[in-house]
Amino acid sequence: MELSVRQKKIIEIVKDNEPISGDKIAKQLGLTKPTLRQDLSLLTMTGILDARPKVGYIYSGQTIEPLLYEKLFYLKVKEIMVPPVFIKHTTSIQDAITDLFMHDTGSLYVIDDDADFVGLVSRKDLLRATLNNSAIGTTPIAMVMSRMPNIISISADERVIDAGYLIMNHQVDSLPVVEKQDSSKVIGKISKSKLMNHFIASGYDMEKNKEQ
């Protein structure tokens, strides 16, 4: 459902002046009440406005579906990506684990001597590495990391629903956000936690709006 410019104006007027009569809304718009009849009828039938007899129109606080859907799913990755924690490919497994705890993060991105992105390690990779290795103080992270091209990445202009789809289907904890032209340049990270927080926080915002 797409609201017209006039319908959006009516909502703004009601928000600012509620309760307000149909006559007064028409007056503010420089129109006659019969001209607005269909708009007001749509806005009340959809539940966006409440019409109270002898009181006037009141804004119900309900948003409409396409706006909700877009806010949740069509947001760009760049809007919610976070800075990754980078480590050098020569870092020992033990130092990598320390970095993971120091930064309280779920994954580390590995770069080579030219600062190009070459791999990543998750908490799971590190746990596996500590089990099978008694020399974690000297083994470099490059021995146990996941490497390109086995790493799923995404670009900053894609939508959060696409990021979520990749994370879900490849069962990973995060995706490196890379430059479109050069996937060895990482500009951010989008994680499962960040995505879930986005959905939950947006859901709470909407619920609060409904209750107001």
Added chain:
Amino acid sequence: MELSVRQKKIIEIVKDNEPISGDKIAKQLGLTKPTLRQDLSLLTMTGILDARPKVGYIYSGQTIEPLLYEKLFYLKVKEIMVPPVFIKHTTSIQDAITDLFMHDTGSLYVIDDDADFVGLVSRKDLLRATLNNSAIGTTPIAMVMSRMPNIISISADERVIDAGYLIMNHQVDSLPVVEKQDSSKVIGKISKSKLMNHFIASGYDMEKNKEQ
């Protein structure tokens, strides 16, 4: 916006017979066309139905906002909880890590000799434990697990938005789903992954419906 029973019936008739004229919809309902005028007008103005001149009504596939919101956020925890992996409090750290990989899960729930729930360990807890402990083959998991009452739990009848809110605010990977009367009885698990998958899969379903 709440649709009336008659409006929902009209949508079903159009879905099954599109394109269909207003006259034929009225006939199927045993009503006259003027009686349906307001319903058809609401359903087209909201974009749920398309009215094509000389063709008839067509179902646009759009759902309406309160349905979307409820589907995403008001679903009960029991609808998407999964069975947890339980281990005994006497299990060694090393065996617990093996269980974690064997079941490909992110956390293990710990029970005592009476099968009461007494604690949990996450991947993060286990990684920390391996770093600080050289005797992981003999140290029992009870030494490193998080214990009640420091564990946040939820009941099966609460909503997924509440589960997500707890996971987000307490920065945990999952919540034990416990019996309302007895929080030592765990009946399921709701994880960050499961929640994100629920949002993403629902978003995809809706997008597919829109395109049809």
